[in-house]
Each structure stands twice: as C-alpha cells, then as structure tokens.
Amino acid sequence: MSKLFEFHNPSGTTSSSLTTTTIFVGQTFTPAKSHRISSVKIKVFRSDSFQGAGGSPGTVTVSIRATAGGVPTGVDLASGTFDGDTLPTPAANAAYTEAVFSTGVLLVANTKYAIVVRASAADNDNRLGWIMDISSPVYTGGNYVQSNNSGVDWTSQTGWDLAFEEYGGSAGFLWIEGKHLHSTDEDAVERVFVAADAIITYEDEVVSNLGNVVYN
Secondary structure, rough: OEEEEEEEEEOOOOOEEEOOOOOEEEEEEEOOEEEEEEEEEEEEEEEEEOOOOOOOOOEEEEEEEEEOOOOOEEEEEEEEEEEHOOOOOOOHOOOEEEEEEEEEEEEOOOEEEEEEEEOOOOOOOEEEEEEEEOOOOOOOOOOOEEEOOOOOOOOEEEEEEEEEEEEEOOOOOOEEEEOOOEEOOOOOOOOEEEEOOOOOEEOOOOEEEEOOOOEO
C-alpha cells in the first residue's frame, strides 16, 4: 500500500510538449523523508500538431535519476511505462497517469532526484503533453528540466514546475517479493526476511503469525 510523498498539482492547460523521441522532459524533486519510491503519476495528454484531439506518441517511459548541478545525471535508478496512445486528448482532458516501477529505489531525505519522461513515437503530429505551472509555482523542492538530445545535455528552468505525484513506502513499510518479506528501516535501508512460518496479513500489513523470521 503506497503513500503519497512529493507532489505538485497545478490547474490549467499550460503544458510542455514532447515532439521528438530525443526530447526528454523532467521534474526535479527533493523528498523530505527517506522512502522507497514505487510509482509516479504525471498529468499528461496526447495531441496532434495543432494541440487538438488525436496523436499517438507511443510508449511513455517514466524514470528516476540522480541529479548533479540541479539536472539529471547517470542511468535510470528505476523506471516504468504506460501506453501513450490511450491517453486522454487534448489538454483540457489531461489526467494523472501512473507509471509503476518493477523495482523501486530508496530515496534519501533532502537529496534531489529527477523524474524523467520520454515517448517512443513522439513527433510533431503525435505529441505527449505534460501539464505544467509557469506562474509562481509553490513547489520548492525542484523545477522543470529538459534535454533535446536524449538526456545527454540538460537545461534547467527555475520558476517552472510540472504536475506530478510520487508514491512509495517509508520506514516500517512492508511488502512481499516472491516468498520473502521486505521492509524499510528508519534510514530507508531495505531489509529482507525469510519466513520460517506462514506469512499472514492483518489490516493490509504483512506479518508473521509467530514472529519466527530469519533476517538475511
């Protein structure tokens, strides 16, 4: 069961458009609390070259990257996808769409990260639009970033923010992967337990019926 951590929810239809496959757009953010991120929701839509209804931007990839100097750097730490061809259209119908990460990553409090988005078939007639705020946005943990060459070089635009929500689990959060019980501690370090007895659930939390677990 994931919890909402960092977010920015602007209104309106102002947006950033991905019009080629080499344009990557992102939002930097700074978690106030260490946690394991599990998914990101972004407020997006598809459109044609006139910002009208239509367009097929293809598979949308949403990833998390570290930052250096306020812009994304390195490889994806976690990533997920969704079908951009089924997004609402046009901007007036934009909706929060979730990319779930197959493997989450532990984010450290007060450290800046970046949400990076690209579309596999984006061009001028098949645009991916991401709702943004360019009028005194209130989110102070990051800002808009863009790359025009597939994430090699980045520019940062302070005073602009994109619509996003990031979800995960903080200290004490429990989940199962295969036959193992996982949790995060106060330092957002992942712990893995092998159950010696049957695992049961109680009020959506995973527990051991006798507490007889062995830490790996």
